[in-house]
Amino acid sequence: MAGxxxxxxxxLADPTRRFLLDRLFQRDGRTLSELDSDLDMTxxxxxxxxxxxQDAGLVVTRRSGRExxxxxxxxxxxxxxxxxxxxxxxxxxSALADLKAELEExx
Amino acid sequence: xxxxxxxxxxxxxxxxxxxxxxxxDAITRPEWTERYGFGGxxxxxxxxxxxxxxxxxxxxxAQGAKLGIDVPELMIEGEVLESDPPHRLVVTFRMxxxxxxxxxxxxRLTYEIEDGGSGVSKVTMIHDLEGAPKLAAVTAGELEAExxxxxxxxxxxxxxxxxxxGRPLRG
Numbered sequence: 001m002a003g004x005x006x007x008x009x010x011x012l013a014d015p016t017r018r019f020l021l022d023r024l025f026q027r028d029g030r031t032l033s034e035l036d037s038d039l040d041m042t043x044x045x046x047x048x049x050x051x052x053x054q055d056a057g058l059v060v061t062r063r064s065g066r067e068x069x070x071x072x073x074x075x076x077x078x079x080x081x082x083x084x085x086x087x088x089x090x091x092x093x094s095a096l097a098d099l100k101a102e103l104e105e106x107x
Numbered sequence: 108x109x110x111x112x113x114x115x116x117x118x119x120x121x122x123x124x125x126x127x128x129x130x131x132d133a134i135t136r137p138e139w140t141e142r143y144g145f146g147g148x149x150x151x152x153x154x155x156x157x158x159x160x161x162x163x164x165x166x167x168x169a170q171g172a173k174l175g176i177d178v179p180e181l182m183i184e185g186e187v188l189e190s191d192p193p194h195r196l197v198v199t200f201r202m203x204x205x206x207x208x209x210x211x212x213x214x215r216l217t218y219e220i221e222d223g224g225s226g227v228s229k230v231t232m233i234h235d236l237e238g239a240p241k242l243a244a245v246t247a248g249e250l251e252a253e254x255x256x257x258x259x260x261x262x263x264x265x266x267x268x269x270x271x272x273g274r275p276l277r278g
Binding site for chain 2: 073
């Protein structure tokens with residue numbers, strides 16, 4: 001289930017999986033055959049990587065007629081951004097503000 | 108990313124620890140919608156053929172002025188195509204952020220809310236953006252650095268924060 005940051009970080013910690021996400025970022029809603037034609041890897045290998053991405057919630061599949069289409073879901077990355085990266089950025093910004101105040105006081 | 112016109116459908120999914128009924132209300136009732144996301148008061152006439160609209164807030168107008176956009180009173184509008192509370196809502200959707208956006212016409216937006224068990228619901232938004240590359244850039248959050256907001260991913264992240272913690276991300 002999503003909400004699990006570990007699964008997202010694990011999914012992102014692999015160049016093939018990042019490549020698959022980039023392909024979907026460029027054009028969403030692709031079939032497995034489209035995705036595996038881009039990779040020098042067996043179809044089974046690509047499916048394994050897609051499974052890890054799906055478990056992390058980063059890829060969602062939907063049926064369209066007879067085809068199964070793969071979509072990039074950017075929300076898990078956004079959740080990490082909103083809950084982690086923003087937090088540290090704010091601290092950095094306030095540290096800089098403190099430094100500025102200190103330097104100006106000393107001047 | 109360069110605005111890629113080949114992307115015509117965007118999909119967003121989030122799991123929220125709340126019942127489908129609460130999530131449905133948070134999406135369709137103005138007293139909820141003004142508390143997260145872009146803070147607009149959404150008004151829905153929840154029957155096929157009914158209208159839905161979001162009036163611009165003072166904050167949106169101020170932000171628009173900064174970006175050189177004259178934000179209209181009626182910021183978002185569309186028609187309700189399907190309403191099956193608390194599981195499925197399909198609407199047409201247009202953002203009135205200037206002539207270029209209005210010329211793209213109405214897009215189609217679907218919300219699916221499924222009970223995932225253990226008090227968790229699965230919320231999926233599917234936005235069919237065929238012929239609307241300008242709007243697609245906004246909903247993908249590509250114009251966030253320019254002040255146009257983080258799109259649907261931010262909207263859902265903020266909805267999750269509000270329903271699970273009682274506070275929006277920037278509250």
